Amino acid sequence: MIDGYRRRLALLVASCYFMENLDGTIVTTAAPKLRAALGVSSTAIGLLISTYLMTFAVVIPVGNWLMSRLGERRLFLSAIALFTLASLLCAASHNLSELVVARSLQGVGAALMVPVGRIVVLANADKTDIMRLVAYIVWPSLLAPAIAPLVGGIIVTFGNWRWLFLPNVPLGAAAWIAGSLMMRPSTRRDPRLGALDWRGMLLTGGGLGGLVYSAFVAGEFTSSWANVVIWLAVSSSALGVAVVYLARRRDPFLDVRVFRVATFRQSLRGIFPFTMVVGSIPLLLPLMFQDRFGWSPIKSGTVVLFVFIGNVVAKPTTTPLLNRWGYRRVLVASTAAVSFTMLVFALFDATTPVALIAVAAFVNGVVRSIGYTGFLTLVYSDVPEHDMAHGTTLAATVQQVATGFAASAGVVALRVGGVVGHDAGLQTQGAYRIAFVLLAVLGAAATLNSLVMPRSAGDALRTLSASTD
Template sequence: MIDARQRNTALLVAGCFFMENLDGTIVTTAAPEIGRSLGAPPTSVGLLVTVYLLTLAVLIPLSGWLTRRFGNRRVFLSAITIFTLASLGCAAGGNLGELLALRVLQGVGGAMMVPVGRLIVVARTEKRDLIRITSYIVWPGLLAPVIAPLAGGLITTYISWHWLFLMNIPLGIAAFGVAWRLIENTGTTAPPPLDRAGVLLTCTGLGGLTYTAHLVAETTASWTVAAAAGAVSLALLVAAVLHLLRTPHPLVSLRPLRTPTYRATETGGFLFWLVVGAAPFLLPLLFQTQFGWSPVKSGSVVLCVFAGNIAIKPATTPLIHRFGFKPLLIAATLGVAVTMAGLGLTTAGTPLPVIAVLSLLSGVARSVALSGYGTVSLSDIAPDQMRDATTLGATTQQLASGLAVAAATVALRLGERFGGLLPGAPSRTAAYTVAFGLLACVALGATLSALRLPSQAGDSLRRERPVTDPPGGGAGGSVAVTRGSLPGSGRRQPQSAPPDGRFDRP
């Protein structure tokens, strides 16, 4: 039974999740205005999103080690403080360099804030209450991307982009006050030795990869320099992987990737997150810089992507039970590929309802796929590897989200270079047509990964159909038949499906 303290703690973590998720998405709509204010191109402003999300991805694995070393309460309160003060610094930033440094600091706070908060909540929750307690945490966070495009447009148009960060101040102060009363201090234990080599190789490699994407996005950057930076970054990441596989206490354990289902879904999920994270960055740029729309109109249309995401949520679990994970992942990834290509073909003369419907359908397909990836990936993981698999999945998700904006800028740069090769008369939107076409190809890569899944993948998590007990078979009524029967049982037993969208962050 969930008591009042557990519920309030879960709602506190949900509020922190909302702040973190909102901060990762709201800047995209305001990128052109921030760029004009700071004298930087909009594509370079995309680094404000990239460095924030990449910092989250790099430092999330450290959160578990830090809690064992310093305790839940101290780490959680410190995370809220860092995030809030960094938000204040972002609002006061005078140039792009300062803003980027402070966004990294925000990411440091966010990387500890939500994972540690989830750990605090789950540690005091019995298994039978996990679905309910998870819903408290997840659903408020899902609202952030829904309101971010329109909120960003309204704030940028009628107030100032600085308020994108200033509104975190009262939220952070309130969260700190509630956490001070609710979060109990836990004893510290001796953690395993910190994988310093893993931290160094991983952080340097990912930072170099981000810088490479920044060079490619810059119109004046040399392709030779960008290629050299990219090669060095990839070499560092390869060395990081080799190190993580060999060290006894890695920063991120890669051993769960030996499970075929997990490996296929993590690979496909990574590609898919690149696409769905890049689209909300490219769409406002297309609408504002090429169609001439205001930030409010642009944000309202981008809102359709996330409205589709939320609207399909109640039907996602029944669809999984009815059709299975593999068919739905194939259909959803194909749907995103088609809608990305369709959005790339739109122009300023395309009827607004057509653009809105394409965006809505893209959000529907995105939601179904992310829910599927979040549940089926753990279906075949052994219990002793569940912690490692969960940590690696969260890190991979954040990494893909961070690289998504970088991938979008690279795709747009390639579109500017090769857009003139498209058939027909030259178009102002040719670069975006190429960029969205490249994203569609990446989505097809996720489709190929889904095709490699075994047909029965995730069936242990599904209910097949209700059946009625035979006469004299005990209590009347029906039970949900599952593929996960208990050993030695003569009949299949009821089994709860995992929470819908358990790891889904749109």
């Protein structure tokens, strides 16, 4: 049974997760208006977005080491304060350079805020409670990308681009106050911990940052495929060297040997393509609605809001579904259903009834919520307690890199769709159709990954959770 303190802490971390996801998605969806307001190119705005993601990916792996040195309470509250202050600096920026610096600081705060909070919530938690705790943390974060197009549409229609960053200020201040009053003194601080392994950190950070930058390059319509391949090859090689290096160290700052746990490895292998597919929706759907259907940002955001409604409806059903049918069946069904909704989106055009589009968005929200919760609880199923901090950090790192690839996945699919559609003599809408089909194929990778899981995957969580309900 989850005690009151841990439940309140999980909800606090969930609110921070929501704030972080809302910030990241709202800026992406409002990118065209932001570009016009600043008078810069699309490439410059893309670099602004990728800078945040790169900083996030590079800093995440250091969080566990910093927590051991500073203590979880101090680090978590400092991260909230940094993220909130950086949001205020973003709103006060006068040019792109200032905004890039402020967004980088935001990335540092975000990288330490949610992953550290997740470690604190899950540390020493009973296996009986992990499914519910992760559901508490994850569910609100799924709402942010769904409501961001509407919130961003309202802001850019009736307000100034600076307002995009201001919602974080009261949210962050409230989270900091709640954390200060709620969190107990730190228990994980260890001043005797050795110095940070700078070689391992540079290799890891360089590889992760390079991967996220590769996604940015791939998402630029003007970039060549050769540049994409080069960046992917170099960053993947650096990350491979980092993994080998960390695996051989006796006391690595990030223990990659957690990947030996089968369910941990399988979960992350599935959540990567799954995140890329569902993460492309907040970008690709509003873009299609506004670019091809001629809808306003508010109308577009309102329809995408039905993804949020689907998330809400799915919340009470996810744990019973996992307990009744098991992780393998639920993940196969939910990931396949996500791919199916992508194929349905490919059929839409400007004459499609809005109600039908809203229903498809609703179904997408239901199955994406179930899939996310399944993957993100299964990842902790068999991780030993002494490896939980490293496992949580690695899971957050993989998820963040996948998020970096998500927006680019939609753009790359659209680029390929444009080329194929042009060669086939299709209308411009054909580019979106092909893009959604390609994303459905990518989603099938998550389904195949789930199919090869053993039927017993996650039974530790499932059986124990059922016994305490």
